[in-house]
Amino acid sequence: MRVPSFSILSTALLLVGGSVAGCYGKPSTCLDASIVAHTGTPVGKEVKHGNLTLYISQPDKKNARAKARAGAAVLLLTDVFGLALPENRLLADSYARAGYLTVVPDLFNGSPAPGDINVPGFNTTEFLAQHGPSVTDPIIAATVSYLRSKLGVIRIAAPGYCFGGRYAFRFLDDDAPAGGVDVGFAAHPSLLEAGEIAAIRGPVSIAAADNDNLFDAAARAAAEKVLAEKPEKVPYQVNLYSGTSHGFGVRVNLTDPQQKYAKEQAFLQAARWFDHSFGLE
Numbered sequence: 555m556r557v558p559s560f561s562i563l564s565t566a567l568l569l570v571g572g573s574v575a576g577c578y579g580k581p582s583t584c585l586d587a588s589i590v591a592h593t594g595t596p597v598g599k600e601v602k603h604g605n606l607t608l609y610i611s612q613p614d615k616k617n618a619r620a621k622a623r624a625g626a627a628v629l630l631l632t633d634v635f636g637l638a639l640p641e642n643r644l645l646a647d648s649y650a651r652a653g654y655l656t657v658v659p660d661l662f663n664g665s666p667a668p669g670d671i672n673v674p675g676f677n678t679t680e681f682l683a684q685h686g687p688s689v690t691d692p693i694i695a696a697t698v699s700y701l702r703s704k705l706g707v708i709r710i711a712a713p714g715y716c717f718g719g720r721y722a723f724r725f726l727d728d729d730a731p732a733g734g735v736d737v738g739f740a741a742h743p744s745l746l747e748a749g750e751i752a753a754i755r756g757p758v759s760i761a762a763a764d765n766d767n768l769f770d771a772a773a774r775a776a777a778e779k780v781l782a783e784k785p786e787k788v789p790y791q792v793n794l795y796s797g798t799s800h801g802f803g804v805r806v807n808l809t810d811p812q813q814k815y816a817k818e819q820a821f822l823q824a825a826r827w828f829d830h831s832f833g834l835e
């Protein structure tokens with residue numbers, strides 16, 4: 555029997571595999587690292603709603619990805635640097651380019667941590683004590699209510715970074731205030747407790763740094779064990795990025811190719827996790 559020539563075989567594969575060829579031939583609906591903005595001027599708007607301050611980044615409604623994502627939103631939960639850090643607004647803009655209406659609540663009521671937490675006079679312990687769950691949960695709950703009742707959002711994906719990572723888990727709990735969110739992602743979460751991981755009822759994805767004393771190898775292994783052994787199974791994913799440290803999902807040394815790559819991949823990890831969880835691939 556004659557083996558088909560390479561060209562016949564590859565043509566046949568292309569024809570059969572047309573629908574599984576990923577981005578091939580579908581540029582308007584596909585995600586790649588070009589969607590991630592590292593620098594530049596944020597394009598969203600800050601709005602007030604009662605005592606909430608929200609940064610809102612709108613997708614291009616003519617874009618095929620955005621059309622397919624109408625009714626879904628990203629609720630981005632920031633690190634301690636909040637809306638004052640341009641990188642946090644740029645991350646929101648990147649989620650909007652991925653097709654999602656994106657809303658970022660000011661979790662710190664206009665007073666986030668300074669960009670360099672080592673400046674004299676800033677007391678991290680005190681700051682974190684002032685922004686525990688009793689203060690932060692109501693802000694996120696009010697944002698969830700705003701999304702559902704004012705913006706008509708049906709499905710919410712919550713990516714959380716560092717400080718915000720813990721709250722992505724807290725709001726995946728069925729008993730979370732305002733009904734919580736539907737799918738979560740946490741990059742290098744801090745202060746995350748085993749009980750908070752055990753209580754989640756929706757899919758979660760984690761991006762971890764290999765040099766992170768706030769979510770080190772032991773904390774990561776413990777989190778994986780809780781996820782794997784949960785009696786009520788939820789889909790989960792844990793990715794470890796080498797050459798990175800705490801905060802890499804938000805800010806990296808852009809001249810270090812490995813760090814830049816890791817930040818982009820962590821973003822794509824989150825966006826694809828949301829797409830997948832919502833059946834929007």
Ligand SMILES: *[C@@H]1O[C@H](CO)[C@@H](O)[C@H](O)[C@H]1NC(C)=O
Nearest residue numbers: 604605606663689692693696
């Ligand atoms: C914000 O406003 C809501 C509704 O008016 C109120 O219940 C809540 O206590 C307020 N929160 C703060 C932190 O002032």
Ligand SMILES: *[C@@H]1O[C@H](CO)[C@@H](O)[C@H](O)[C@H]1NC(C)=O
Nearest residue numbers: 675676677678679680681683
């Ligand atoms: C920081 O705040 C904590 C809690 O309020 C306090 O115990 C500690 O002494 C403070 N540290 C400094 C260096 O002021």
Ligand SMILES: *[C@@H]1O[C@H](CO)[C@@H](O)[C@H](O)[C@H]1NC(C)=O
Nearest residue numbers: 806807808809810811812813
């Ligand atoms: C950033 O990364 C480059 C390339 O690895 C390195 O030469 C430079 O020292 C780094 N900058 C900082 C501030 O760490």
